[in-house]
Amino acid sequence: MDKLIVTGGCRLDGEIRISGAKNAALPIMAATLLADEPITVCNVPHLHDVTTTMELLGRMGVSLVVDEFLNIEVDTSTINNFYAPYELVKTMRASILVLGPLLTRFGEAHVSMPGGCAIGQRPVDIHLDGLKAMGADIQVENGYIIARADRLKGAHIVLETISVTATENLMMAATLADGETVIENAAQEPEVADVAKCLIAMGAKITGAGTSRIVVEGVSRLGGTRHRILPDRIETGTYLVAGAVTGGRVKARDTDPKLLEVVLQKLRDAGAKVECGEDWIEVDMEGRRPQAVNIHTAPYPALPTDMQAQFMVLNTIAEGSSTVTETVFENRFMHVQELLRLGANITLEGNTALVKGVESLQGAPVMATDLRASASLVLAGLVATGETHISRIYHIDRGYECIEEKLELLGGNVKRVPA
Ligand code: UD1
Numbered sequence: 001m002d003k004l005i006v007t008g009g010c011r012l013d014g015e016i017r018i019s020g021a022k023n024a025a026l027p028i029m030a031a032t033l034l035a036d037e038p039i040t041v042c043n044v045p046h047l048h049d050v051t052t053t054m055e056l057l058g059r060m061g062v063s064l065v066v067d068e069f070l071n072i073e074v075d076t077s078t079i080n081n082f083y084a085p086y087e088l089v090k091t092m093r094a095s096i097l098v099l100g101p102l103l104t105r106f107g108e109a110h111v112s113m114p115g116g117c118a119i120g121q122r123p124v125d126i127h128l129d130g131l132k133a134m135g136a137d138i139q140v141e142n143g144y145i146i147a148r149a150d151r152l153k154g155a156h157i158v159l160e161t162i163s164v165t166a167t168e169n170l171m172m173a174a175t176l177a178d179g180e181t182v183i184e185n186a187a188q189e190p191e192v193a194d195v196a197k198c199l200i201a202m203g204a205k206i207t208g209a210g211t212s213r214i215v216v217e218g219v220s221r222l223g224g225t226r227h228r229i230l231p232d233r234i235e236t237g238t239y240l241v242a243g244a245v246t247g248g249r250v251k252a253r254d255t256d257p258k259l260l261e262v263v264l265q266k267l268r269d270a271g272a273k274v275e276c277g278e279d280w281i282e283v284d285m286e287g288r289r290p291q292a293v294n295i296h297t298a299p300y301p302a303l304p305t306d307m308q309a310q311f312m313v314l315n316t317i318a319e320g321s322s323t324v325t326e327t328v329f330e331n332r333f334m335h336v337q338e339l340l341r342l343g344a345n346i347t348l349e350g351n352t353a354l355v356k357g358v359e360s361l362q363g364a365p366v367m368a369t370d371l372r373a374s375a376s377l378v379l380a381g382l383v384a385t386g387e388t389h390i391s392r393i394y395h396i397d398r399g400y401e402c403i404e405e406k407l408e409l410l411g412g413n414v415k416r417v418p419a
Contacts, residue, residue, distance in 0.1 A: 004390040004404065006381025007413035008363055011287065012248035014410040018236045018255040019045035019401040020229030024191040026094040027168040028198050028227060029053045032074035033062070033101035034175060035202050037224030042071045044229060048398045052092045056084055079106075086112040086143060092398070096124055097165055099147060100173030103136055109147045113140060122329070126166040130157045134170075134177055154179030154218055162187050162299040167214070168195050174216035175204040183214040189300040190259050194230045201225035231279075233259040234306045234372070235400060240264075240283040241310040242379050242407070244272050245317060249284040250410055257281050262303045269293045270314060292320035292357050298327050309335045309376035316344040317383050318357040325352045335373035338366040342384050363388040371399040378403065382412055391419055 020043035029050070032039040044050055054064050054072070061080035065073045082102045089095040089112040102109035114124060128138050128145065134152040138145060154177050157170060167187040172195070174181035186192070188210055196209030202225050205217035236255040243250030244267055257264065257276035264274050267283055270290040275282045292315050297305040305328035315322040316339055326332045336346050336353060341364045345356040363386035368374030374395040381388030393416075396403055404414040 001391070001419050002393055002416050003419040004378065004393050004396070005415045005417055006378055006388045006390065008361070008382050008384040008386065008388065010246065010382070010411055010413060012243045012246045012250055012382070012407070012410040012412055015251040015253060016239060016406045016409050017253050018231045021045070021191055021194070021232040022047055022049055022399050023164070023189070023234070024194040024229050025050055026053055027097050027165070027172070027191070027195045028229065029057065029072070029074065030097035030101055031172055031195060031198055031202070032057070033076055033098060034105050034172060034199070034222045035076060035224055036221055038073050038075040039202065039224055040071055040073045040226040042069070042226065042228040044070060044072050045232065045401045046070065047401055048394070049092050049094065052088055052095070056088050056095055056098065059083070059085065059088070082106050082109045084109075084111040089114050093122060094165060096127060097169055099127060099145065100131065100169035103131060103147045103149055104152050104173040104176040107149055107151070109145070111145045111147070113143050113145055126159055126161060126163045127169045130159070130166060130170040131173060133157050134173060134181065152177035154181040156182045157184065159183065159185040164189050164192065167192050171196065171206065171209065171214055171216055172199065174218060175199055175206070175222060176220070177216075177218040179218055181216045181218070183216075184212065186212050186214045187299060188212055190230060190233065198225065198227040201227060231255040231259070234304065236260060236281065237263045237307045238310050238375050238379075238400070239406065239410070240267060240281060241307070241314055242382060242412070243283050243410070244270060244285050244290055245314050245379050245383050247285045247287045247289065248410070249282065251280060251282040253280050255279060255281060262301065263307055266293050266295070266303065266311065270318065290314050290318040292318040292322035292355065294322050295324040296327065297325065305329055305332060306372050308332060309372045310379055312336070312339065312346070312353060312355065313376045313379045315355040315357060316346065316380065317359070317361060321354065321356045323352050323354055327351065334369035335376045338369070338373070338377055339380055341366055342380050342388065360385060362386060365389045365391070368392045368395045371395045375400060378407070378414065382407070
């Protein structure tokens with residue numbers, strides 16, 4: 001397994017292109033299962049999780065063609081089974097997104113239960129309860145969810161907890177159900193709205209996606225379309241924070257500042273100069289050390305949990321003390337132990353980290369634990385003196401396209417080597 005060697009001490013300065021959003025690409029690839037005509041998905045990020053989704057669809061007999069611009073054409077007319085095996089689902093929880101589409105279009109689905117996951121328990125009860133409310137018969141046998149339905153029926157569903165993928169799964173299931181489905185307390189993430197945009201282009205009748213109340217009027221079939229995935233706001237935020245922690249300047253292109261309002265406000269609070277155009281954002285710390293900023297994660301439009309670890313690094317080397325409170329996942333502080341190895345001063349109290357800014361970090365061997373935690377270690381390595389060796393980096397490749405090339409474009413020194 002490869003590892004990354006980050007040599008710290010440089011101030012990032014430059015411009016990069018932002019990829020399509022992983023968290024929209026995965027549900028939209030699953031949504032192609034709903035269509036009886038080919039769908040072309042554009043601006044798909046080149047990531048392990050996307051490859052896993054393609055493999056998942058391929059194992060069902062779905063035909064996938066990737067063109068020279070990396071657009072993916074998905075044709076479900078060759079599908080011959082409705083099975084999502086454990087060996088794929090265990091590497092990517094988002095595989096659960098095929099459940100709603102398979103069940104509503106083909107009347108059956110066998111999807112492995114995702115296991116626990118490092119950042120928390122992450123059950124799928126909200127997905128299953130919603131589908132049951134729509135009339136599905138769901139049994140869990142030998143670690144597999146076995147779901148059946150003649151035709152799902154529209155239902156009034158109130159999500160107990162705001163869940164992004166459950167909202168998407170139920171919205172997709174509702175598109176081909178009989179009658180109207182209302183999803184209350186729905187996730188409002190822009191990726192949910194992007195999935196809805198694609199579904200609407202396929203012929204679905206959906207209103208309210210991107211708000212907490214989504215209404216879907218079921219239709220009898222969905223057809224083909226061509227959909228361009230929206231920019232990845234978490235990748236954008238990660239590179240902007242990387243610029244800020246190194247006291248440098250980063251311009252992110254092909255992104256959308258409207259998706260990052262809270263993140264940009266936090267960067268301004270940290271002392272960065274932030275400028276935006278229609279599809280670009282530039283953050284410039286002008287050589288200054290960031291000021292500590294308090295962080296409190298919550299579902300969109302609040303500060304995303306997927307940016308918590310990166311802001312923790314900013315606070316680690318900031319002037320002053322701060323609190324970082326995680327409210328979405330119960331165990332998303334694994335990066336803290338690793339940051340302590342680099343010389344951070346962080347104390348954990350329940351779901352809050354008390355961070356006292358230190359003037360510098362020192363490079364050390366560290367281990368990546370989950371996707372965003374891994375990114376935070378790269379950021380920490382960029383400010384630390386000497387070399388930081390990050391092992392178990394497969395997590396990074398699940399969510400960041402060409403991270404070392406992009407950082408190199410910004411002047412960072414990051415090398416991938418066989419461990
Ligand atoms: C999605 C994102 C992930 C992000 C997360 C929160 C994708 C592919 N992944 O993950 O990057 O970190 O949203 O913004 O879009 N929960 C339940 N029961 C359920 C489902 C969820 O209790 O059936 C709980 C979870 O344990 C967690 C909370 O709900 O505490 C939110 O999780 P959820 O929004 O479902 O995360 P994902 O959709 O898996």
